[in-house]
Amino acid sequence: DTEVTQTPKHLVMGMTNKKSLKCEQHMGHRAMYWYKQKAKKPPELMFVYSYEKLSINESVPSRFSPECPNSSLLNLHLHALQPEDSALYLCASSQGPGQGSTEAFFGQGTRLTVV
Amino acid sequence: GIQVEQSPPDLILQEGANSTLRCNFSDSVNNLQWFHQNPWGQLINLFYIPSGTKQNGRLSATTVATERYSLLYISSSQTTDSGVYFCAAGGNTGGFKTIFGAGTRLFVKA
Numbered sequence: 001d002t003e004v005t006q007t008p009k010h011l012v013m014g015m016t017n018k019k020s021l022k023c024e025q026h027m028g029h030r031a032m033y034w035y036k037q038k039a040k041k042p043p044e045l046m047f048v049y050s051y052e053k054l055s056i057n058e059s060v061p062s063r064f065s066p067e068c069p070n071s072s073l074l075n076l077h078l079h080a081l082q083p084e085d086s087a088l089y090l091c092a093s094s095q096g097p098g099q100g101s102t103e104a105f106f107g108q109g110t111r112l113t114v115v
Numbered sequence: 116g117i118q119v120e121q122s123p124p125d126l127i128l129q130e131g132a133n134s135t136l137r138c139n140f141s142d143s144v145n146n147l148q149w150f151h152q153n154p155w156g157q158l159i160n161l162f163y164i165p166s167g168t169k170q171n172g173r174l175s176a177t178t179v180a181t182e183r184y185s186l187l188y189i190s191s192s193q194t195t196d197s198g199v200y201f202c203a204a205g206g207n208t209g210g211f212k213t214i215f216g217a218g219t220r221l222f223v224k225a
């Protein structure tokens with residue numbers, strides 16, 4: 001099973017709302033990632049968690065707050081977003097340091113619209 | 116950080132034609148993947164290939180790590196091959212900072 005599950009698939013939120021994106025994998029991977037993809041652009045790395053600890057933050061604004069409550073789950077908490085934050089948000093997982101290859105597997109994404 | 120460049124940016128093929136997509140990267144890599152993104156946004160793993168050659172049906176890939184490039188070959192293209200092909204590479208941070216190239220947008224005509 002190489003499945004990464006993201007919920008919800010679609011989300012519309014106002015600029016004053018608080019919402020969360022969820023990601024789950026059961027492959028025993030210990031590295032998990034958030035990417036943001038704008039239309040007709042490649043995915044851009046936002047955060048990397050390794051063994052449930054934040055290891056890479058690509059200077060992402062604080063209105064995006066990641067959380068890794070356990071080795072299978074990754075959340076992205078959203079607050080006070082702007083319309084330009086509308087994008088496809090992709091979660092991925094791979095084996096962690098010392099586990100083997102770093103082949104990443106992606107979820108189907110959450111298509112976020114900020115109004 | 117590592118830079119990843121893909122060419123060509125756009126490609127139109129007649130069904131049945133063959134094609135080669137190229138990915139150049141600026142530094143040594145621990146991780147090199149090829150993905151196909153379908154119209155719904157799903158990134159489908161094609162190859163994990165930091166070095167060497169692999170084949171899967173009509174697709175094959177070769178990475179020459181010492182020369183910092185990778186090639187994706189598509190033979191006997193089908194309309195279902197249409198979409199965006201991304202190369203993604205991770206460098207010396209254990210491969211976890213994986214950076215995507217800009218992609219090759221492929222359209223296969225019937």
